[in-house]
Amino acid sequence: MKLTYLTFFLALATCGPLAGYAAAQNYPAPAMTEAQKRKTLLPYIRAATNCVARATLAQPNVVTLYQQGKLSDAIYATGGSCTAEVTAMAQAHDQLYGAGTGGAFFKGPYVADLPRAVLKRVKGELDKRVAEVERAAAVQRAETVKAEAAHRVAVENADKAREMLRDRMYECTTKQVVGLLRSSESAEVLATAAMTICRKEIDEAIEQTVRANNLRFNTGLTTEVIRPSLLETVRKNVVTTAVQAKATGGAPNTSAPASPPAAQPASPSTASLSGTIVTECLKTVSGVQKGKVQDRDTRIKTMLDLCRPEIETVARKNFLASSGKTIDEARSEVAALALKDARTIAGPEPTP
Numbered sequence: 278m279k280l281t282y283l284t285f286f287l288a289l290a291t292c293g294p295l296a297g298y299a300a301a302q303n304y305p306a307p308a309m310t311e312a313q314k315r316k317t318l319l320p321y322i323r324a325a326t327n328c329v330a331r332a333t334l335a336q337p338n339v340v341t342l343y344q345q346g347k348l349s350d351a352i353y354a355t356g357g358s359c360t361a362e363v364t365a366m367a368q369a370h371d372q373l374y375g376a377g378t379g380g381a382f383f384k385g386p387y388v389a390d391l392p393r394a395v396l397k398r399v400k401g402e403l404d405k406r407v408a409e410v411e412r413a414a415a416v417q418r419a420e421t422v423k424a425e426a427a428h429r430v431a432v433e434n435a436d437k438a439r440e441m442l443r444d445r446m447y448e449c450t451t452k453q454v455v456g457l458l459r460s461s462e463s464a465e466v467l468a469t470a471a472m473t474i475c476r477k478e479i480d481e482a483i484e485q486t487v488r489a490n491n492l493r494f495n496t497g498l499t500t501e502v503i504r505p506s507l508l509e510t511v512r513k514n515v516v517t518t519a520v521q522a523k524a525t526g527g528a529p530n531t532s533a534p535a536s537p538p539a540a541q542p543a544s545p546s547t548a549s550l551s552g553t554i555v556t557e558c559l560k561t562v563s564g565v566q567k568g569k570v571q572d573r574d575t576r577i578k579t580m581l582d583l584c585r586p587e588i589e590t591v592a593r594k595n596f597l598a599s600s601g602k603t604i605d606e607a608r609s610e611v612a613a614l615a616l617k618d619a620r621t622i623a624g625p626e627p628t629p
Contacts, residue, residue: 314373321366322387328359329391330398340410343403349392428492435489439482443586446482449475450515454522464519471515483507486583494579503583506561510587513554517590550614555591558584559615563622573623580619581612588615 309317332355333339339351366387367379374382453471460467472479486507487500550556562580581588588611596607 309373318366318369318373321362321369325359325362325366325387326391326394327398328362329355330395332358333395334399334402340403340406344407348396348399348403352392352395432489432493435485435492439485439489442478442482442485446475446478446511447514447518449478450511451518451522454515454519458522458526464516464523467519467523468512468515471519472512479508479511483511490579490582493582494575496575496579498579503562506558506564507583509561510554510558510584513557514586514590517554550591550611550618553591554587555584555611555615556618558587559619559622563619573626577616577619577623580623581615584615588612 333351336351336354342351367383370379370382450471453474454467457467457470484500487503559580562583592608592611596604
């Protein structure tokens with residue numbers, strides 16, 4: 278139940294300023310006019326109110342209560358902080374108006390006017406504090422906006438760096454595969470040799486891929502944890518390049534890692550990426566994320582982002598295999614299928 282001025286007075290009277298106060302008896306009536314009595318009592322009233330005002334400002338939540346229009350709650354919370362001042366006021370009132378009048382004055386007119394009197398004293402300081410709080414909040418909002426903008430730029434730059442390093446990695450492996458074709462070794466052997474020669478480029482591309490995805494999705498995955506799956510994805514792409522290079526006599530499609538020929542896919546509503554390098558990549562990335570990334574949407578985004586090279590590879594393959602489809606249509610089709618597979622692999626939505 279919300280405190281009232283009466284309960285405030287009772288609390289002070291039993292455990293606060295008036296607890297040790299006893300009305301003086303048989304005070305001689307001073308020969309003073311009413312104006313003189315008020316003038317004599319006024320310093321005591323001011324001292325008591327000033328004390329309550331200081332105690333109110335000292336309340337830890339006073340600014341919040343003031344903003345909510347509940348300053349009286351902060352006044353009530355001052356309790357017995359002003360025992361001496363309130364007792365002196367009540368005794369002075371007894372001396373001026375008669376024994377027992379001090380308590381009645383305190384719990385009546387004084388307490389009734391206390392919120393107004395305290396507000397008059399503290400309003401300037403509280404307005405200043407509110408302005409400081411609002412300025413601090415505005416600064417915080419500006420810093421948040423600035424940090425978010427810087428994060429977006431950092432993500433964009435990290436993505437660009439990842440694409441550049443990825444392209445350089447595959448340029449290196451493709452060049453080495455073509456240069457090693459005369460050895461008549463299998464595609465697997467050629468790919469292994471090419472990846473060994475291009476080890477630096479591969480390491481840099483993998484590290485930047487992990488860095489870019491951690492920056493974008495805040496997943497916290499380490500290179501050591503995800504490196505095996507990414508390295509396997511690179512190996513499959515390099516083997517595919519080697520297969521194509523051997524089949525064409527050293528002229529692989531270098532615009533993107535190629536994949537073995539396949540039948541023309543059906544429409545997105547009935548097609549499936551099952552068995553393709555996209556599905557294998559999605560499964561691998563999903564397995565790496567187990568126990569580390571709890572949010573389902575974040576897991577799906579990370580799976581799709583890490584498997585973008587495989588999605589692009591299959592999209593280009595489908596584009597080349599179809600005479601009536603643009604490259605953008607092929608990309609959209611494979612992206613839709615990849616999203617469908619990623620959702621399936623990630624599992625159902627968590628129940629609320």
